[in-house]
Structure formats: structure tokens, C-alpha cells
Amino acid sequence: MDIMNISSSCHSDFLRQVEEESGQNLSLCYQCGKCTAGCPYSLEYDIPVSRIMRLVQIGRKEQVLRSESLWLCATCESCSVRCPNEIDVARIMDVLRHMARKEGYAGIKTIKTFWDSFLGSARKNGRIFEVGLLMKYITQTGRFWTDLTLGPRMLPKGKIHFTPHVIKGRKEIAEIFRRYEEEYGK
Numbered sequence: 001m002d003i004m005n006i007s008s009s010c011h012s013d014f015l016r017q018v019e020e021e022s023g024q025n026l027s028l029c030y031q032c033g034k035c036t037a038g039c040p041y042s043l044e045y046d047i048p049v050s051r052i053m054r055l056v057q058i059g060r061k062e063q064v065l066r067s068e069s070l071w072l073c074a075t076c077e078s079c080s081v082r083c084p085n086e087i088d089v090a091r092i093m094d095v096l097r098h099m100a101r102k103e104g105y106a107g108i109k110t111i112k113t114f115w116d117s118f119l120g121s122a123r124k125n126g127r128i129f130e131v132g133l134l135m136k137y138i139t140q141t142g143r144f145w146t147d148l149t150l151g152p153r154m155l156p157k158g159k160i161h162f163t164p165h166v167i168k169g170r171k172e173i174a175e176i177f178r179r180y181e182e183e184y185g186k
């Protein structure tokens with residue numbers, strides 16, 4: 001039987017912090033498991049989403065922030081819709097992912113690298129520059145053969161551009177990133 005060791009490495013402030021940042025009352029969760037039952041990624045998760053909610057309740061910060069599940073979550077919101085206590089579970093997963101990122105945890109490094117490259121591209125160009133994003137991702141992860149076969153098929157369809165398309169509101173978008181970092185950190 002899987003028993004949680006509640007006494008080991010508990011952070012009493014963790015629940016309060018997650019509730020404050022997400023605006024959710026996670027204390028209402030009574031472990032019915034409906035969120036996990038509806039989660040399309042349950043089979044891939046190292047920790048099911050309902051169990052993550054429980055681990056947050058008992059302050060198991062490190063275990064939660066190290067979890068691969070945070071990086072696999074697709075923010076589909078099925079868990080939020082199914083929760084009988086109207087807890088926005090997807091929002092909590094988002095907050096946890098952000099905390100993990102801020103505190104240097106990356107359950108799945110390649111996914112974190114992709115996110116960072118994606119956001120960096122949006123910040124710099126005002127929209128995504130696919131080739132630049134891909135080059136950054138490949139050089140940082142060493143996955144040189146990723147989606148190699150897609151290029152020749154997309155090229156004739158005009159789907160690949162070799163220079164970024166700079167939009168009018170580029171400065172305003174960069175300003176959104178700046179304000180976000182000012183408030184919540186990188």
C-alpha cells in the first residue's frame with residue numbers, strides 16, 4: 001500500500017502560498033479523484049493530479065515541484081470542470097509549474113527548454129519565429145534529428161520563413177513580459 005510520510009520535508013507555508021497565487025481554496029479538496037479520472041495525461045503522469053493536490057495540502061513542496069506531471073499538463077481544464085468543489089485545478093497546476101520554473105526545478109528538461117524558447121521568441125519578435133525557436137531548442141537540447149522530416153514537406157507550402165515577421169505591437173508585447181517579470185519574477 002502506498003503511504004505518504006507526512007512528517008518528512010513538509011513546508012507548512014506551501015499550501016497558503018499556492019492558494020494565494022492561484023486564488024483557489026485547495027483546502028476544500030476531499031480527494032474524490034474526479035480530476036484524475038478525467039485527465040487525458042493520467043497514464044503518463046508520475047504523480048496523478050488529485051495526488052498532487054493532496055501533496056500540496058500537506059506541504060510536500062519539493063516532491064510536487066520535482067514532478068514531471070507539471071510539465072506534461074496540457075491545461076485542457078477537464079479537471080477544473082469536473083471538480084465538485086469548483087476548484088480550478090488547471091490554474092493550480094499552472095501556478096505550480098511557474099513555481100517550479102522559478103525555483104530551478106524542471107521535471108522534464110526538454111519541455112521546459114521548449115517553453116523558454118517559445119516565450120523568448122514571442123518576447124523578441126512579438127510573435128513566434130518558428131525557425132529561430134527550433135534552432136534555439138535544438139542547440140540547447142542536442143536533439144538534432146527532431147522533426148527533421150517535417151522541413152522538406154513544409155517548405156513548398158510556404159510554412160517556413162527564414163527571417164522573423166516583426167509585428168507592429170512588438171514593443172507592447174515586450175512590455176507585457178517586463179511587467180509580468182516585475183510582478184512575479186522570471
Ligand code: SF4
Pocket residue numbers: 035038039040041042049072073074075076077078079080089090093
Ligand atoms: S488541465 Fe492538466 S491536470 Fe487538468 S485534466 Fe488537463 S492535462 Fe490533466
Ligand code: SF4
Pocket residue numbers: 028029030031032033034035036050053082083084085087089
Ligand atoms: S476533483 Fe476536486 S475535490 Fe476531487 S480530488 Fe480533484 S481537486 Fe480534489
